[in-house]
Amino acid sequence: MGINNLASYQTMDLGKEWSYTILACFACAAFLILRTRERLKSVPMPNGASVLWGHEQIVFNMSAGMAYAQWLKELNTSVLKIRGALGKLDLLVLADPFAVTYILQRRIYDYPHSEVVRPRIGRLLGKSLGWVEGEKEHKRMRQLVAASLSPEAIRSSAYNVHAAADTLQERLEAHLADKSGDNIINTIDWTNQATLDVIGRFAFTHDFGGGINQEAIDILGAWRNMAKVGISRKGFLVLMVLRRFPFLNHLPLEALMAQGNVRSTIREGIAQELIRRSQRLPGESTDDNSLLSRLVSAHNAQLISMDELMDHITMFIFAGSETSSQTLGYALWELAKDPKRQSQLREECLAYSGHLSYDDSQTKLPYLDAVIREVVRLHPALAYMERVSVKEDVLPIRHPLQAPDGQELKNIKISAGQTIVIPIHAINRMDSIWGDGSAFRPERWLEDLPARDILFSGWSNVLSFSDGPRNCVGTRLALFQMKVLLMTLVRRFEFQDTGSVIINKIASSMQPTVQGKEELGPYLPVAVVTL
Template identity: 45%
Template sequence: MLTAFQDLQTGLRDHPFLLLPICTAIWVLYAACRSKYSVESLPVPPGASWIFGHEGEVVKNAPGRIFREWADKLGLTYRIKAAFGARDVLVLCDPAGIAHILQKKVYDYHHSRVVRPRIGRLLGKGLGWVEGEVEHKRMRHLISPSLSHENMKEMESDVRVAAMQVIDNFTHEVHASNNKKWVNLFDVTGKATLTIIGRVAFLHDFEGGESEDARKILEARRIGVSPAIKSSSLIMFMLLRRFPILNDLPIPALQVQGLAREIIQSGVAHEMIRRNEDVVEGVDPKSHNDLLSRLLIAHSAGQISTEELYAQISTFIITGNETSTQTLAFMIWELARHPDVQERLRKELKAFPGEPNYDDFQAKLPYLDAVMRESLRLYPGLPYMERVATKEDVIPLREPVKLSNGKVVSELPISPGQVVLIPILSFQRMDSVYEDGETFRPERWLDGSVDTSTRQFSGWGHMLAFSDGPRNCIGTRLGLLQMKVILTYMMERFRFVDTHEDVTFKISSSLQAWVADKPELGPCLPVRVELL
């Protein structure tokens, strides 16, 4: 080998003109290998910065907007330049391609090197973090029965009691404010969803969000998402794609993401476990279907480690609270901005005889359902999903794409390590799918105007708000039930009025909102509330 190299060196010294054909041959060989994977030949938006690639544009613009503009110009499948010279990112808005990844090849596409460490920090190494078919199915199998359709019916009265704890407190506050209270909706919805997940999944009373534990957890989440409005933090988040090692360093903007998990794991989780230890004494696991009991029984039988027990507790307290808090707040905010929709919803709920039960919520309140769908369409709790291919694959496309060599393809070969970004928020607002994609118009779900092409997704509402396939949201039923119960009670007692303040949106793993000239408030979605 060494001799061949020396011969080549001597040959090149004696005949330097050979350099050109050799380099050309190497380049052709390299290009042939790369061209097997077509991501490099996909359309790319103009104007990438050489430091931030296109990612600077992504964080500068309102969440989701720029991906939609690029899709309008380039089609449903394109690539963007990543920050700091990391490999180009494949942006996928094509329903067939997304369905392929989420439904068919879900275990070949892991959460990316940026996302997975963040999930570990935020939630713990539980169901949302685990990768690999065997381990994921094991965890899912353990937890699913506690969130089943049947169990949901049994939980219903607990959901009501917990929701009422918060709404009664809130009624007093509005009353004390002379019936014209300015409210940050996240405060109220956060207390309500935390109290519900505590009661139905962990047999724990968060006292309407007023207990010391509850206050600490809610404050920790507020602090955890706050770096999303600082430019320095945004640059740091961009650096993570190129230098994942930063995940292991004590960087404050990253550490605060884990505050709520730490508070739960070192505090309230101990108390929950201690108080319910007797559950495991000689019981039939089938007779205890709440989440905490299932976890404790599995732990005492040696099926899960102590580390996993704590990780699942923090995972479910935070996921049970976070996304529903955001969605519910955005929904009420839109109702305040659309008094006609609010009145129509109130009228439907008032006309319902008695109190709707779980089955009634599924089928007998169509306008409530439409409001819910429209809110989850415009404000999906998780605005982007990011996966990385672990194996070679070929992604099928519904809409063919023209490559830089002029070829039009409807299949995209992918190499391992390719990052795929699915911009849920952008996809769910595209005019090509929803006509007037940016408009809050619940009626679209009742008048048949929603494009049936979205039916490629098998998930709730044929949308991606709860994701799709084997890793879809395991808490969908509870999320929907709690939001419907809370909203029903709120419509009965309060009128929500727009404050016309300038609200801006940012992404901090979930979709967050700030009042533009009041950043000191932290995440905030303001409305004025009047008692009816």
């Protein structure tokens, strides 16, 4: 056989090999789709899926979380499935207390972040506590930071929260005095600056200048750019493509680069300065028990790498401020729409003398506590969470499903690789639990709660801080700072409704936008009057 003939045969063999490989991939994909659909055949599915985008375009087009709430109500179920975009396997949506508790409390390490969520966390926050998977590694990282966020740590550093609150009050007073006749503010801008100021002082012994110095401007600017891209149609398309083809996660796409810019802004700027400033001579003692001090000590003891140290700083600067900021902004917006309840809250806050202590925040201001609980319930930072099963499993459910043969099913068999959606926003607002789940009514927390057997677990029986071993490590600090900041503001200012229609979108976390002005990005306007 001649060389040319040999090359021709080799080319033919290579072509056949590629053809067989492609056919095998399609066959495998078809098998997985058919098996998933067979296992979920008893799970109801809403109408309206498009051939290309499944149900996911509906989720994007509606205000965040509302599509899941609507489907759960229409189908009268606590479990449903939706078609994924671009031929993605069906997504299983769980709003059943047994199934959610099973995953979050008992099997969370068998349900890591999905293949689209984890890379996003990595780009935004680095390989830190929120990104890490596996029980051993997660517990190691959580143990490093938990002590710095304990009740004792908050008690001893409460003055830092009050300093940030006082600065916020002074800045807002000055703004209103200088802007005669222009008293409409974007609450998100102001609360972002305040919570960044809090986390800087509390966790890193660092002054962000009330959230308006150049470091803060750079960080918040990178965040705002990321959020604007994330809530856009372009952001949705990128998300759907990455869900279907996760190997594309490293492409230089604008939406992905915007997420990475937040991390790089912090790592290349303030993180390096914080580490340099905190370095001490070997054997030098310190009374500093801040989060930064503990992280640097762990690095010096070779318990964490320099990359991990930088990423932990990134995570706590960003996640430690942004989520609390959104919730606080929604609190001001809800109170602006409800003058009577705002006045009631103001009366209670004015009756308390001086700065609010951590212990008093738990017991001495019941209506403030109720308002915060209600806002956290109605406006979770995450509208939903995504997890994926690493192996086959059987999920228990409280509310049985009806099989095609009429049999009552009390569990759901799922395959490895099944994407799970836990619709936090919809769960927190379920009328079947709260009666008037979408209403802002803080008094519900001063009344008898619904029957325990229908409630979810988690802080205050809602999932806003998740649940189980991977719940929010900063819950106590988040609640305390929101109470202090809100108390400071309602004592001094009156907040009034502007009539704007708010549509919530998702850009990693929940982002409020004004209907018809989505190009402005995150925007939650209220009018403010100095008292």
